[in-house]
Amino acid sequence: MDRRLCAGLVLxxxxxxxxxxxxxxxxxxxxxxEEPLVVYDSPITQVVTDYEDFPGRIDALYTVEVRARxxxxxxxxxxxxxxxxxxxxxxxLIDPRxxxxxxxxxxxxxxxxEAHANRLNNEYRRAKILYDQGRSISREEFDRYxxxxxxxxxxxxxxxxxxxxxxxxxxWTKVTADLPEGxxxxxxxxxxxxxxxxxxxxxxxxxxxxxxxxxxxxxxxxQAMLRIRRLLEEGxxxxxxxxxxxxQISLSDEKDSDGNPVFxxxxxxxxxxxxxxxxxxxxxxxxxMNNPDKFITPGLFVKVRLPLPAAIEDEIIARLxxxxxxxxxxxxxxxxxxxDGDCWKFYGFAPxxxxxxxxxxxxxxxxxxxxxxxxxxxxxxxxxxx
Numbered sequence: 391m392d393r394r395l396c397a398g399l400v401l402x403x404x405x406x407x408x409x410x411x412x413x414x415x416x417x418x419x420x421x422x423x424e425e426p427l428v429v430y431d432s433p434i435t436q437v438v439t440d441y442e443d444f445p446g447r448i449d450a451l452y453t454v455e456v457r458a459r460x461x462x463x464x465x466x467x468x469x470x471x472x473x474x475x476x477x478x479x480x481x482x483l484i485d486p487r488x489x490x491x492x493x494x495x496x497x498x499x500x501x502x503x504e505a506h507a508n509r510l511n512n513e514y515r516r517a518k519i520l521y522d523q524g525r526s527i528s529r530e531e532f533d534r535y536x537x538x539x540x541x542x543x544x545x546x547x548x549x550x551x552x553x554x555x556x557x558x559x560x561x562w563t564k565v566t567a568d569l570p571e572g573x574x575x576x577x578x579x580x581x582x583x584x585x586x587x588x589x590x591x592x593x594x595x596x597x598x599x600x601x602x603x604x605x606x607x608x609x610x611x612x613q614a615m616l617r618i619r620r621l622l623e624e625g626x627x628x629x630x631x632x633x634x635x636x637x638q639i640s641l642s643d644e645k646d647s648d649g650n651p652v653f654x655x656x657x658x659x660x661x662x663x664x665x666x667x668x669x670x671x672x673x674x675x676x677x678x679m680n681n682p683d684k685f686i687t688p689g690l691f692v693k694v695r696l697p698l699p700a701a702i703e704d705e706i707i708a709r710l711x712x713x714x715x716x717x718x719x720x721x722x723x724x725x726x727x728x729x730d731g732d733c734w735k736f737y738g739f740a741p742x743x744x745x746x747x748x749x750x751x752x753x754x755x756x757x758x759x760x761x762x763x764x765x766x767x768x769x770x771x772x773x774x775x776x
Contacts, residue, residue: 436751440697442696447606447689450600454575455597458482458590458591459591462488462588463588464484464485464522464582464585465483467583467584472577473577475577479564486564493553497548503545503548509542510542511542517532578596597718605677606657637658638653639657640655642690658677658679659676661675662674737746
């Protein structure tokens with residue numbers, strides 16, 4: 391059964407006095423009492439969803455602190471401050487000449503180790519043939535050839551590893567953007583100029599943040615968190631788990647004409663923390679949102695609206711009865727619903743034209759419940775619906 395908001399808004403009820411027309415009557419005596427006029431009006435209905443709002447913060451999907459992996463003097467910078475980059479784009483060049491020299495030396499040592507290993511391998515093979523044939527070679531000599539050959543093979547492996555390390559160091563003089571494939575990041579400013587000494591793994595050179603999609607982090611108090619989980623268990627929330635709950639997002643300047651926040655951006659929760667914060671009693675939620683025009687920047691504070699189905703009917707009726715005093719008007723307006731057995735009984739009200747729009751707005755924003763067929767409201771009387 392659809393859950394609907396039924397907020398009865400009626401026209402002004404009152405006594406309608408009839409004014410005499412033409413000549414006044416010559417008869418004297420008390421005037422005849424007029425029958426009271428009861429005005430009926432159809433309620434304004436709208437399907438709405440209850441919600442809770444939380445402060446949140448925008449963060450990048452990936453944040454990269456660019457640091458060099460080798461020490462040396464910065465030679466060149468290949469980007470403009472604030473430029474967008476993709477994976478593999480060249481950012482900085484550290485003077486490669488010392489690393490090129492080390493690479494060349496390790497390459498020569500590898501060639502030397504290969505030649506030495508080849509010579510000892512040939513000697514070992516000849517010694518093995520002679521030993522197997524029982525010719526003039528002792529066991530001691532044969533063992534010496536065998537161990538020399540093994541040492542040469544180990545030295546060859548060491549030389550290859552040293553050359554690989556030298557090649558890595560030479561390659562790391564080219565500092566590039568390291569991002570997942572398919573994502574674009576935006577650079578900060580360069581934090582070091584050419585000619586300065588770069589220390590490996592220490593000197594911060596710049597930062598990169600991705601801008602589409604983005605993460606939204608917000609903390610949910612434990613009552614709301616438990617409510618979400620119970621609604622999921624009861625099948626009243628259209629999500630498989632709390633990690634798939636949809637949210638709405640509002641920036642600080644996104645407001646309607648009355649100054650109320652509007653929520654034009656949407657996201658979906660994709661992560662919840664594994665424990666409640668003992669200091670705040672909240673659970674950290676994270677949602678992912680798209681930012682195709684890259685208008686939203688990581689670091690912004692936002693308001694997150696978490697849509698939820700309405701609470702149980704008894705609580706809603708209590709909220710309906712206590713809603714009107716929240717309106718910015720000093721006037722007693724009676725709009726109360728009571729459940730009498732299997733029947734709902736409503737007592738109408740007759741708000742003035744000045745405050746009716748305010749009441750209508752607040753009711754539409756606040757109450758959602760199930761009344762079945764739409765009923766008429768009575769001003770100054772009562773309406774029963776079973």
